[in-house]
Structures are given as structure tokens and as C-alpha cells.
Amino acid sequence: MVVTPSDALIDVPPRIVVRGAAPGAEVLVRSRTLRNGVVWSSQASFIADAQGEVDLAVTAPAAQLAGNSYQVVSATGLLWSQQPEQAGQREQFHRDVQQPLETQLHAVSQGHAAQATLTQRLCAEGVTRTEIRERGLVGTLFMPAGPGPHPAIMILNGSGGGINEPRAALYASRGYAAFALGYFKAPGLSPYISNTPLEYFRDGLDWLRARVQPPGDFVALSGQSRGGELVLLLAATFPERVSAVLAYVPSALVHSGQNAADPAVGREGPTWLLQGKPLPHQWQGNRHASWKPFDDGPAPHRHELAMLTALRDADAVARARIPVERIAAPVLLLSASDDGSWPSSRYCEMVSTALHRHPYPVEWHDYQQAGHSILFPAVPTTQTSYAHPVSGRVSTGGGMPAANALADAHSWREAQAFLQRAVAAQLDRKVSP
Known part of the structure; x- marks a missing residue:
């Protein structure tokens, strides 16, 4: 799994690509972010292309597969579709806005796994x-x-x-x-x-x-x-x-x-x-x-x-x-x-x-x-x-x-x-x- 950029301001859309899957295989991708002490999470399943890749910027979650948190092509779909694991929580950022958000990404396909970390910041260096x-x-x-x-x-x-x-x-x-x-x-x-x-x-x-x-x-x-x-x-x-x-x-x-x-x-x-x-x-x-x-x-x-x-x-x-x-x-x-x-x-x-x-x-x-x-x-x-x-x-x-x-x-x-x-x-x- 490759995330580009892996560390940037929150308004820079990341490109998330999973490589090395079998062509046509199901690839399940999950996200998990700690936001002000509460875990938010999402998931989506995709079908790998002929090269065994899934590029979230150009591929929609597979409609025929259940459990998708979102349904449309979106480079940031795994982020905006997140739900809090503690009901009623709405705080999206840490109390200290200078502390970045860390999202753990995990992909699984046919028993193989890959992972990556996405870091999103509200404060650029020097602010x-x-x-x-x-x-x-x-x-x-x-x-x-x-x-x-x-x-x-x-x-x-x-x-x-x-x-x-x-x-x-x-x-x-x-x-x-x-x-x-x-x-x-x-x-x-x-x-x-x-x-x-x-x-x-x-x-x-x-x-x-x-x-x-x-x-x-x-x-x-x-x-x-x-x-x-x-x-x-x-x-x-x-x-x-x-x-x-x-x-x-x-x-x-x-x-x-x-x-x-x-x-x-x-x-x-x-x-x-x-x-x-x-x-x-x-x-x-x-x-x-x-x-x-x-x-x-x-x-x-x-x-x-x-x-x-x-x-x-x-x-x-x-x-x-x-x-x-x-x-x-x-x-x-x-x-x-x-x-x-x-x-x-x-x-x-x-x-x-x-x-x-x-x-x-x-x-x-x-x-x-x-x-x-x-x-x-x-x-x-x-x-x-x-x-x-x-x-x-x-x-x-x-x-x-x-x-x-x-x-x-x-x-x-x-x-x-x-x-x-x-x-x-x-x-x-x-x-x-």
C-alpha cells in the first residue's frame, strides 16, 4: 500500500494505491483514526484491476460487495465516510490542533495484508x-x-x-x-x-x-x-x-x-x-x-x-x-x-x-x-x-x-x-x- 503524500496538510488529497493483489481479486481496505480520544473507522471493498492494483482515486468500491462505508469514486472516501466507534461523538480534531491526525490504513486480499499510515496536519511547519x-x-x-x-x-x-x-x-x-x-x-x-x-x-x-x-x-x-x-x-x-x-x-x-x-x-x-x-x-x-x-x-x-x-x-x-x-x-x-x-x-x-x-x-x-x-x-x-x-x-x-x-x-x-x-x-x- 502506497500513500502519496503520506504526510501533508489536511487539504492535500492523498492518493492511496494498493499493489500486488491477484487480478480480479477482492481487496478490503480499512481506515482507523483517533480523533480527540475517539476512534473513527471505515472500510470499502474493491476489485483489483488487470495489473493487480486498486487506486482509490479512480476506483469505486465494488457495489456487489457488502459493508462498504461509501459507494462513489473518491480519493478521500475512507476519510469522509468514517463513523465514530463511540456513538454521539462529533469532534473531528484533537483539542490541540497542532497535533496531527494519524490514520492507519490496512488492506487485505486472499490472505495477504499491507498497511500504511496517513498523517494529516492543520498546522504547517512554523505556524x-x-x-x-x-x-x-x-x-x-x-x-x-x-x-x-x-x-x-x-x-x-x-x-x-x-x-x-x-x-x-x-x-x-x-x-x-x-x-x-x-x-x-x-x-x-x-x-x-x-x-x-x-x-x-x-x-x-x-x-x-x-x-x-x-x-x-x-x-x-x-x-x-x-x-x-x-x-x-x-x-x-x-x-x-x-x-x-x-x-x-x-x-x-x-x-x-x-x-x-x-x-x-x-x-x-x-x-x-x-x-x-x-x-x-x-x-x-x-x-x-x-x-x-x-x-x-x-x-x-x-x-x-x-x-x-x-x-x-x-x-x-x-x-x-x-x-x-x-x-x-x-x-x-x-x-x-x-x-x-x-x-x-x-x-x-x-x-x-x-x-x-x-x-x-x-x-x-x-x-x-x-x-x-x-x-x-x-x-x-x-x-x-x-x-x-x-x-x-x-x-x-x-x-x-x-x-x-x-x-x-x-x-x-x-x-x-x-x-x-x-x-x-x-x-x-x-x-x-
């Missing part, structure tokens, strides 16, 4: 990690190797809260000064999203710019889910501070606290404050909004169904709409057609329509049959139903594992290309007379 606890900010700064200066990006999590170190580490490995900023459910912060001041993020942008002094003053925003809503809102509220926006499965509207709300405030209470005042949100004064389709709907529960009821009130939608036309930067929108958390495809259509005359590039990728969790390549995509980290309510993010894997890989490539173009364009503007 540094610094915990930030200053000016009231709680986050982690990852800096690329080399003196810089480096373009900067601030990364915001969704309604699960916490600090998104994995994405920041990978961005730093690709040349960006990446600041993963926590805003709730992080050390010293509220355990809930309710009543979060937007000025906190303004201060985070200012701190990042002053700390890393990026070329061309370039500071981008990336956020997923509620973080996707948030980055659009921040770019519309503080347009002079934002150089590019990457909105993963975002909302076009300001939402209430929902599943991440403080129970004392309630899930229909406000999320964001500006100058100490709550921003109008989708549920506020809404004549049609109802939690019933989510709360009482069939399992796995789809939060999206409740969001659709709220969209029926055009006046409430208009009051809660994020004024994205105020954004003074390029925008990348990433949505999923089977999003079980909220209708991100419809939301992105609303944003795209509002930006139809935007003076900056606007890109939108809508991933068919994919769900709410769009991350980056070669991570497990099987755990679509889960208990919410704050409310504990069980629901599904939607999507099929293979479609989720394609969305992960394609979105990461597009995000890198989008940022490269945005950085180049801002540098051109800065040097133009």
Missing part, C-alpha cells in the same frame, strides 16, 4: 499559536511561518460557540494571519449568544489590524451558520473595516437567539446589540413564525422548517433584513440545498439579489444535496444529526455524506481562490494613483 486575552477579546491567533506581513482573516464560529481553531490553523498554514475570535461559550465569556454587542467584533477587527499590520490593510471575515449571518452583518455595519466576506451557510436576516439563547432571555429574544440596543430580528413581531414544525416535526428534527414559517411574514423579513448593500468588499456565499438548520440556499439567493449591482465581486456556490456543515476537505461528513451544544435539542443539519464531502472540498478551493483575488485587488487599489 505559531498564541492565545489572546486582551482588550476584552477572547481568541487564538495563528501566524504563518516567515516574517510577513501577511493578509489577515478573522474567523467566527456559529451557534455552538467556542473558538474555531481548526479553520484558523489551516488558514495560517496557507499564508494568512488568522484570528479565531470567540464571542460566547469560550473562557470568560457568556455561555449564551443572547445580547452580544457588535462593538466587540469591531474591536476584534481593530486589534487584528494593529497587531499584524497586514499588507494593503487587508482584513477578511469568515463565519459559518450564525457566524455567517454575523460576518454579513458586521461588514454591513462596519464596512470600512472589512476587506472581504466569506459567509458559510449564512442567513440574510438577523435572527433571534434560537438554540443558543440564554434561557432567561428565550429563543425569541435578541441576539445582537448595537450601541446597547437590540437589533430587530426575524422572530420579532412575526405574524406567522412558529417553532411547532421543528419541535413537533418528525425525527430527525429540522430547524429549517421553523425558519420557513417566519419567512412568510414579508414585513418582519423586511425589518430583519441585513443591509448587505452597505458592504464595501467582495462577498463569497456558500449554501446547501438540503440545509436542515435553516434555508441557507434561499438566504443566499436573497443576499445575491440584493447585491446584484454590487461594485465588488459576488460569488455564490449552492451545493446540491449537501447540508449545513460545510468545512474543508477530508473530514468525516457522516454525523449529520446531533444534540445542539447549547440547547441540547436534537436535530439534523441535513445532507448526504458524499454530497457533504464534495461541498467541503470544492468550497475550500473556492475560498482560497476568492481570497487570493481579493488580496490582489486590494493591493492594486492601494498602489493605484
Whole structure:
């Protein structure tokens, strides 16, 4: 068994080839990865070609053989199809993101065996990690190797809260000064999203710019889910501070606290404050909004169904709409057609329509049959139903594992290309007379 490369960043797809089998023989390949203390595993059976080889990049698992974890041609199929051997576990990375993931690969055919190890990293050599606890900010700064200066990006999590170190580490490995900023459910912060001041993020942008002094003053925003809503809102509220926006499965509207709300405030209470005042949100004064389709709907529960009821009130939608036309930067929108958390495809259509005359590039990728969790390549995509980290309510993010894997890989490539173009364009503007 040959794995090429055998040790690389997680976004580099490995080529896995088994050689030396009898032509036409069945070859069973298994994977086993320890992820944050929990074993995840998968398997697939293939038929060796006339040369006695199986190349996972060009060969699908044999449909006539049982027990396959995935069914399509995919170089990373054994990774994204993994299931945790301990039910209910969803953590895909070690708590220490500088610790690589080690996957043991084992092939068996007609009594003969081969094995190999695949090492996947979030942190390239020389990337540094610094915990930030200053000016009231709680986050982690990852800096690329080399003196810089480096373009900067601030990364915001969704309604699960916490600090998104994995994405920041990978961005730093690709040349960006990446600041993963926590805003709730992080050390010293509220355990809930309710009543979060937007000025906190303004201060985070200012701190990042002053700390890393990026070329061309370039500071981008990336956020997923509620973080996707948030980055659009921040770019519309503080347009002079934002150089590019990457909105993963975002909302076009300001939402209430929902599943991440403080129970004392309630899930229909406000999320964001500006100058100490709550921003109008989708549920506020809404004549049609109802939690019933989510709360009482069939399992796995789809939060999206409740969001659709709220969209029926055009006046409430208009009051809660994020004024994205105020954004003074390029925008990348990433949505999923089977999003079980909220209708991100419809939301992105609303944003795209509002930006139809935007003076900056606007890109939108809508991933068919994919769900709410769009991350980056070669991570497990099987755990679509889960208990919410704050409310504990069980629901599904939607999507099929293979479609989720394609969305992960394609979105990461597009995000890198989008940022490269945005950085180049801002540098051109800065040097133009």
C-alpha cells in the first residue's frame, strides 16, 4: 500500500494505491483514526484491476460487495465516510490542533495484508499559536511561518460557540494571519449568544489590524451558520473595516437567539446589540413564525422548517433584513440545498439579489444535496444529526455524506481562490494613483 503524500496538510488529497493483489481479486481496505480520544473507522471493498492494483482515486468500491462505508469514486472516501466507534461523538480534531491526525490504513486480499499510515496536519511547519486575552477579546491567533506581513482573516464560529481553531490553523498554514475570535461559550465569556454587542467584533477587527499590520490593510471575515449571518452583518455595519466576506451557510436576516439563547432571555429574544440596543430580528413581531414544525416535526428534527414559517411574514423579513448593500468588499456565499438548520440556499439567493449591482465581486456556490456543515476537505461528513451544544435539542443539519464531502472540498478551493483575488485587488487599489 502506497500513500502519496503520506504526510501533508489536511487539504492535500492523498492518493492511496494498493499493489500486488491477484487480478480480479477482492481487496478490503480499512481506515482507523483517533480523533480527540475517539476512534473513527471505515472500510470499502474493491476489485483489483488487470495489473493487480486498486487506486482509490479512480476506483469505486465494488457495489456487489457488502459493508462498504461509501459507494462513489473518491480519493478521500475512507476519510469522509468514517463513523465514530463511540456513538454521539462529533469532534473531528484533537483539542490541540497542532497535533496531527494519524490514520492507519490496512488492506487485505486472499490472505495477504499491507498497511500504511496517513498523517494529516492543520498546522504547517512554523505556524505559531498564541492565545489572546486582551482588550476584552477572547481568541487564538495563528501566524504563518516567515516574517510577513501577511493578509489577515478573522474567523467566527456559529451557534455552538467556542473558538474555531481548526479553520484558523489551516488558514495560517496557507499564508494568512488568522484570528479565531470567540464571542460566547469560550473562557470568560457568556455561555449564551443572547445580547452580544457588535462593538466587540469591531474591536476584534481593530486589534487584528494593529497587531499584524497586514499588507494593503487587508482584513477578511469568515463565519459559518450564525457566524455567517454575523460576518454579513458586521461588514454591513462596519464596512470600512472589512476587506472581504466569506459567509458559510449564512442567513440574510438577523435572527433571534434560537438554540443558543440564554434561557432567561428565550429563543425569541435578541441576539445582537448595537450601541446597547437590540437589533430587530426575524422572530420579532412575526405574524406567522412558529417553532411547532421543528419541535413537533418528525425525527430527525429540522430547524429549517421553523425558519420557513417566519419567512412568510414579508414585513418582519423586511425589518430583519441585513443591509448587505452597505458592504464595501467582495462577498463569497456558500449554501446547501438540503440545509436542515435553516434555508441557507434561499438566504443566499436573497443576499445575491440584493447585491446584484454590487461594485465588488459576488460569488455564490449552492451545493446540491449537501447540508449545513460545510468545512474543508477530508473530514468525516457522516454525523449529520446531533444534540445542539447549547440547547441540547436534537436535530439534523441535513445532507448526504458524499454530497457533504464534495461541498467541503470544492468550497475550500473556492475560498482560497476568492481570497487570493481579493488580496490582489486590494493591493492594486492601494498602489493605484
